Amino acid sequence: MTTLTPTQLKRTIFCRDNLDVLRMMTDESVDLVYLDPPFNSNRTYHAPIGTQAEGASFKDTWSEADLKIEWLGLIADKNPQLYAILNGVYEAGYRKNFAYLAYMAVRLIELKRILNHSGSIYLHCDPTMAAYLKLTMDAIFGEENFRNEIIWCYRKWSVKQKQFSSNHDVILFYSKSKDNLFNPQIAPISKGTEKRWKGKKQISSYTEDGRRLQIATEEETTGGNMPDWWEISVINSQARERVGYPTQKPLALLNRIITASSNEGDTVLDPFCGCATTCVAAEKLGRNWIGIDVSQKAFDLVRIRLQKEFLDQPNLIHRIDEILFRTDLPSRPLAAIDPPRVLKQELYGKQLGNCAGCGYHFPFRNFTVDHIIPRAKGGGDEPANLQLLCGACNSMKGDRPMEYLLKTLAELKIGRESP
Numbered sequence: 001m002t003t004l005t006p007t008q009l010k011r012t013i014f015c016r017d018n019l020d021v022l023r024m025m026t027d028e029s030v031d032l033v034y035l036d037p038p039f040n041s042n043r044t045y046h047a048p049i050g051t052q053a054e055g056a057s058f059k060d061t062w063s064e065a066d067l068k069i070e071w072l073g074l075i076a077d078k079n080p081q082l083y084a085i086l087n088g089v090y091e092a093g094y095r096k097n098f099a100y101l102a103y104m105a106v107r108l109i110e111l112k113r114i115l116n117h118s119g120s121i122y123l124h125c126d127p128t129m130a131a132y133l134k135l136t137m138d139a140i141f142g143e144e145n146f147r148n149e150i151i152w153c154y155r156k157w158s159v160k161q162k163q164f165s166s167n168h169d170v171i172l173f174y175s176k177s178k179d180n181l182f183n184p185q186i187a188p189i190s191k192g193t194e195k196r197w198k199g200k201k202q203i204s205s206y207t208e209d210g211r212r213l214q215i216a217t218e219e220e221t222t223g224g225n226m227p228d229w230w231e232i233s234v235i236n237s238q239a240r241e242r243v244g245y246p247t248q249k250p251l252a253l254l255n256r257i258i259t260a261s262s263n264e265g266d267t268v269l270d271p272f273c274g275c276a277t278t279c280v281a282a283e284k285l286g287r288n289w290i291g292i293d294v295s296q297k298a299f300d301l302v303r304i305r306l307q308k309e310f311l312d313q314p315n316l317i318h319r320i321d322e323i324l325f326r327t328d329l330p331s332r333p334l335a336a337i338d339p340p341r342v343l344k345q346e347l348y349g350k351q352l353g354n355c356a357g358c359g360y361h362f363p364f365r366n367f368t369v370d371h372i373i374p375r376a377k378g379g380g381d382e383p384a385n386l387q388l389l390c391g392a393c394n395s396m397k398g399d400r401p402m403e404y405l406l407k408t409l410a411e412l413k414i415g416r417e418s419p
């Protein structure tokens with residue numbers, strides 16, 4: 001299987017579905033992940049006409065049709081606790097959220113694998129999905145590795161009726177282990193009036209929310225430890241950094257995350273990089289970076305943005321490594337590792353975790369792959385002739401055809417109506 005080594009990946013942009021790229025990356029090869037995925041906001045984002053990003057758009061509406069059936073089996077196989085959470089969301093009838101979470105979960109599982117022992121991950125979301133994603137992240141990274149729920153507050157003019165205006169995003173911060181690298185940050189303060197008293201310069205300073213701090217001498221004007229709520233302005237229409245990409249995030253936000261959770265020379269990954277705010281911030285702070293975005297428009301913008309920002313560095317590498325994605329190679333490397341396992345995962349997803357005999361729901365490990373028409377009766381190995389049976393149904397059926405099992409179950413009045 002082709003794998004991508006860390007050195008191949010310094011300063012790289014991939015224009016591709018991030019799941020394909022993540023699956024090819026080596027274990028424990030990145031130090032920090034920031035991701036700002038679609039939020040399940042039920043809308044399609046378009047860049048305004050006349051901006052550099054014109055033509056860029058991405059869909060953020062979800063339905064069960066977006067779900068790849070094998071993802072469910074993969075989640076059930078790798079992380080039964082996570083599967084139980086997703087299955088609960090499904091059974092409760094939140095089908096759209098279920099599809100979104102399954103899409104996120106398969107990617108987050110890969111992100112955990114490629115994160116270093118001392119690494120951190122920041123998942124940017126909004127209040128609609130934050131609670132669902134918190135459960136998902138707890139199941140993947142472990143409750144004990146939850147570090148902060150960061151509230152990014154901003155002032156934005158919005159007209160909302162019968163409710164307060166929504167002026168914050170949520171960033172869920174987890175670490176891979178308790179040994180996470182963390183550089184403490186000081187809350188910025190705005191300097192106020194300066195006076196001289198007995199020849200010494202005195203400065204009265206204010207916190208970001210306008211609280212007046214004690215008058216201090218110049219050396220003492222530092223803020224306190226950074227809290228978990230951050231006031232950072234959204235990019236305004238006149239800002240120099242603005243490229244017009246829908247949902248572009250401010251560099252100040254990424255600067256803070258990158259400074260706190262990585263050191264110079266470390267590798268930062270953004271698997272939903274959009275117009276590459278993370279990559280630009282990482283480059284300026286002396287980190288290596290990897291950006292992935294499925295949209296070609298995003299890739300074009302990244303190229304323009306990086307060229308503009310780093311004119312003095314003609315050797316800045318940014319490329320799509322097509323060689324690693326030859327079309328004659330299997331697009332899902334996992335299939336090449338363990339085909340029977342992948343097949344079982346697909347069947348599990350197709351049956352939604354329910355036994356093809358009794359219809360009851362079971363964990364992944366309780367199932368056996370069974371031939372609907374037994375091999376002894378000429379049944380083949382093609383997927384259409386395969387199904388999953390629970391232990392009890394499997395021994396009841398033995399080598400007999402499926403009709404026998406269904407008839408016996410009916411006689412014994414065993415079985416659950418499919419939901």
Ligand SMILES: C[S@@+](CC[C@H](N)C(=O)[O-])C[C@H]1O[C@@H](n2cnc3c(N)ncnc32)[C@H](O)[C@@H]1O
Nearest residue numbers: 017018036247248249272274275277293294295
């Ligand atoms: C909210 S935007 C990210 C904005 C980014 N933080 C910035 O500052 O520009 C989400 C991005 O995810 C991309 N995307 C959606 N699904 C993807 C996938 N499966 N793989 C890679 N990128 C994806 C979209 O094209 C979009 O650019």
Ligand SMILES: [Zn+2]
Nearest residue numbers: 355358390393
């Ligand atoms: Zn059964």
